[in-house]
Amino acid sequence: KAGVTQTPRYLIKTRGQQVTLSCSPISGHRSVSWYQQTPGQGLQFLFEYFSETQRNKGNFPGRFSGRQFSNSRSEMNVSTLELGDSALYLCASSSGRILGEQYFGPGTRLTVT
Amino acid sequence: GDSVTQMEGPVTLSEEAFLTINCTYTATGYPSLFWYVQYPGEGLQLLLKATKADDKGSNKGFEATYRKETTSFHLEKGSVQVSDSAVYFCALMSYSSASKIIFGSGTRLSIRP
Numbered sequence: 001k002a003g004v005t006q007t008p009r010y011l012i013k014t015r016g017q018q019v020t021l022s023c024s025p026i027s028g029h030r031s032v033s034w035y036q037q038t039p040g041q042g043l044q045f046l047f048e049y050f051s052e053t054q055r056n057k058g059n060f061p062g063r064f065s066g067r068q069f070s071n072s073r074s075e076m077n078v079s080t081l082e083l084g085d086s087a088l089y090l091c092a093s094s095s096g097r098i099l100g101e102q103y104f105g106p107g108t109r110l111t112v113t
Numbered sequence: 114g115d116s117v118t119q120m121e122g123p124v125t126l127s128e129e130a131f132l133t134i135n136c137t138y139t140a141t142g143y144p145s146l147f148w149y150v151q152y153p154g155e156g157l158q159l160l161l162k163a164t165k166a167d168d169k170g171s172n173k174g175f176e177a178t179y180r181k182e183t184t185s186f187h188l189e190k191g192s193v194q195v196s197d198s199a200v201y202f203c204a205l206m207s208y209s210s211a212s213k214i215i216f217g218s219g220t221r222l223s224i225r226p
Contacts, residue, residue: 004156033213043157043202045213056213090156092214100145100206100214104156 002027004093004105012111018079021108025072025093031055032074033102034066037088046089049074050096078110086112115140119203119217126193127225134188134220136177136203144207146170146179146186147214151200160188160201195224 049068092102161170166181
């Protein structure tokens with residue numbers, strides 16, 4: 001079974017631009033969660049989608065948004081990029097049958113200059 | 114709110130040494146507990162889990178026991194290898210935190226040959 005895939009793996013953007021990251025979950029998984037990982041703040045939960053609906057949301061500004069498609073693929077968008085948005089963005093998928101058992105992708109490394 | 118505290122790193126050990134990484138948690142109710150590992154340049158992998166008090170999770174020679182009386186989930190391995198060098202994250206998920214995993218700050222482990 002293929003794992004979680006994220007594209008692109010690396011991205012460099014300029015302040016003020018917007019960016020869209022993509023995540024394809026494991027086949028059959030309907031839950032997709034997004035996390036931001038930085039050296040200073042560690043791993044922070046952004047949001048979770050299940051069957052195209054946002055089910056849970058972390059404490060991030062409205063510049064961070066996401067969506068999920070009918071095939072469970074998910075996208076995350078960040079508008080008006082700031083230097084502090086530089087981070088590794090991790091996507092995780094879950095079948096939802098076992099609480100907390102999530103499978104992570106390799107992440108997208110976003111650098112904002 | 115729910116939280117996870119794990120020992121500060123980095124931890125440096127010689128090959129075949131005994132490893133302990135301490136983890137304590139604060140949560141309402143009965144959370145599920147996890148250890149995730151992140152190898153250089155990769156996303157997180159679930160290492161082991163425990164879903165109720167006194168459960169012992171184990172995988173790849175690593176073990177951790179869910180201790181409700183001390184709210185702890187310490188990670189141990191009897192004989193570490195160079196290939197165990199990675200960052201280890203203790204985490205929890207509870208019904209009060211809905212579908213989001215709450216991670217500790219991570220402990221970087223380096224094993225000397």
